[in-house]
Amino acid sequence: MELGTHPTFRDSADGTVLTSARAGDPIDRATDAARRVVDALLRTDRTNANLERVTEELDGIAEHLEEHAPAVAERLIDMWSGEGVTRHDPVTGPENAIAPPLVLEGRGDGTVCGTVTLTMAYQGPPGHVHGGVSALLLDHVLGVANAWYGRSGMTAQLSTRYHRPTPLFEPLTISGRVASVDGRKIHAEGDIRTADGQVCVSVEGLFIDKTVPRPR
Numbered sequence: 543m544e545l546g547t548h549p550t551f552r553d554s555a556d557g558t559v560l561t562s563a564r565a566g567d568p569i570d571r572a573t574d575a576a577r578r579v580v581d582a583l584l585r586t587d588r589t590n591a592n593l594e595r596v597t598e599e600l601d602g603i604a605e606h607l608e609e610h611a612p613a614v615a616e617r618l619i620d621m622w623s624g625e626g627v628t629r630h631d632p633v634t635g636p637e638n639a640i641a642p643p644l645v646l647e648g649r650g651d652g653t654v655c656g657t658v659t660l661t662m663a664y665q666g667p668p669g670h671v672h673g674g675v676s677a678l679l680l681d682h683v684l685g686v687a688n689a690w691y692g693r694s695g696m697t698a699q700l701s702t703r704y705h706r707p708t709p710l711f712e713p714l715t716i717s718g719r720v721a722s723v724d725g726r727k728i729h730a731e732g733d734i735r736t737a738d739g740q741v742c743v744s745v746e747g748l749f750i751d752k753t754v755p756r757p758r
């Protein structure tokens with residue numbers, strides 16, 4: 543999706559979903575299964591006697607997928623075309639097992655937001671979200687907020703304030719918006735809140751309008 547075709551708050555309805563739907567496609571179902579494996583590996587008994595067999599089976603699955611994979615250069619072109627843009631990123635991408643995945647909606651006031659519950663794979667301090675993961679989520683949400691506003695840019699600076707530990711296993715609302723634009727400089731801000739509205743993390747980001755060419 544080129545930015546020119548990306549929905550903005552001026553021409554799209556409040557509540558427009560800005561991320562790719564997690565569909566029933568085989569790739570989305572396989573990626574969901576991979577997320578489940580990551581979580582189960584973190585939770586399973588460390589002395590589970592079947593871990594050798596688990597390793598062999600997972601290696602077998604990886605080998606099968608690799609045998610059916612086109613060259614990286616080819617995939618890099620294909621994944622940046624059409625809806626691909628929002629299918630593979632590490633925050634909202636339904637095809638990326640690293641992504642929670644976060645679903646984002648655009649609001650009529652220019653804000654984008656989404657709710658997500660993070661599990662063990664995203665842990666930093668005991669029972670809480672890793673600070674780098676919070677920064678990753680917010681960086682991306684600000685990027686999508688820029689697109690919803692009608693601009694796009696590279697992150698030049700992301701100032702992050704951690705107000706209180708961010709809980710795992712609880713719904714978190716992540717939101718972002720453009721605060722101001724000054725030529726090529728896009729100032730955006732956002733935060734992560736608990737269900738009762740407590741701010742855990744807030745960010746201010748400076749994005750510089752610059753188009754990085756996509757592989758062709």
Ligand SMILES: CCCCCCCC/C=C\CCCCCCCC(=O)SCCNC(=O)CCNC(=O)[C@H](O)C(C)(C)COP(=O)(O)OP(=O)(O)OC[C@H]1O[C@@H](n2cnc3c(N)ncnc32)[C@H](O)[C@@H]1OP(=O)(O)O
Pocket residue numbers: 543544545548627628681682684685686689694695696697698699726727748750752
């Ligand atoms: C991504 C777009 C996708 C669009 C698709 C739309 C669909 C929407 C769907 C989904 C959204 C996806 C959302 C993704 C979000 C993720 C974003 C990232 O992860 S980005 C990767 C991490 N960031 C980098 O790798 C940057 C590395 N740095 C650079 O490339 C350059 O330094 C860059 C582009 C930031 C600036 O370089 P220069 O050469 O273009 O511009 P100069 O002249 O240096 O700066 C311009 C002005 O900005 C100031 N400036 C630059 N960097 C600054 C800084 N760090 N702090 C303060 N000011 C800075 C300068 O002082 C200058 O100001 P004066 O015009 O003189 O007033």
